[in-house]
Amino acid sequence: MIxxxxxxxxKELEYEEWCEKHQNGYVFNRAGGKTGNVLHTVxxxxxxxxxxxxTYTTRYPKYCSENLADLLSVVDGLSKPxxxxxxxxxxxx
Numbered sequence: 789m790i791x792x793x794x795x796x797x798x799k800e801l802e803y804e805e806w807c808e809k810h811q812n813g814y815v816f817n818r819a820g821g822k823t824g825n826v827l828h829t830v831x832x833x834x835x836x837x838x839x840x841x842x843t844y845t846t847r848y849p850k851y852c853s854e855n856l857a858d859l860l861s862v863v864d865g866l867s868k869p870x871x872x873x874x875x876x877x878x879x880x881x
Contacts, residue, residue: 794851813829
């Protein structure tokens with residue numbers, strides 16, 4: 789994996805700290821399935837649901853980077869055998 793892409797699995801505090809320090813970053817939520825692998829921006833409300841606080845990385849691993857190109861270079865491989873999509877809220881689609 790590209791060194792500028794950070795993986796957070798069962799690392800809740802580290803993930804929250806990374807997001808706080810990288811407000812302009814990107815988060816790939818690897819939830820699996822045909823629609824569960826989604827690319828977001830750090831501030832997306834889908835990633836900040838209060839009832840899920842404390843379980844963001846225990847439920848699904850997160851892959852984060854400040855550099856979108858770096859993150860995009862690994863999401864296809866992370867999504868196999870399924871695909872992924874961009875969040876329609878984050879990317880205005």
